[in-house]
Amino acid sequence: MARRPEESARAILRILVPGGTKADEIVLYGNLERAFLDSDPDSLAPEFVEGLKYAEGQGWLTIIEGTQIKLTNHGYEAA
DSSP: OOOOOHHHHHHHHHHHTTTTOOOOOOOHHHHHHHEEEEEEHOHHHHHHHHHHHHHHTTTTTEEEEEEEEEEEEEHHOOO
């Protein structure tokens, strides 16, 4: 069963914050996508994309030039 965008976004936050990413730190898109897909054998790339869109819409992340993702203070707190 596919994850809803909010579930995917929260999964992304659970990867970032426990992994040591602090607010305003930047991670590479490919590294985060790989960690997301590896975190659950049923994860799909479209779920990652939808999760990123949701998280960005909530102000949890900022996507920079499509290759970098910055965790915001709000995202850090939401995690």
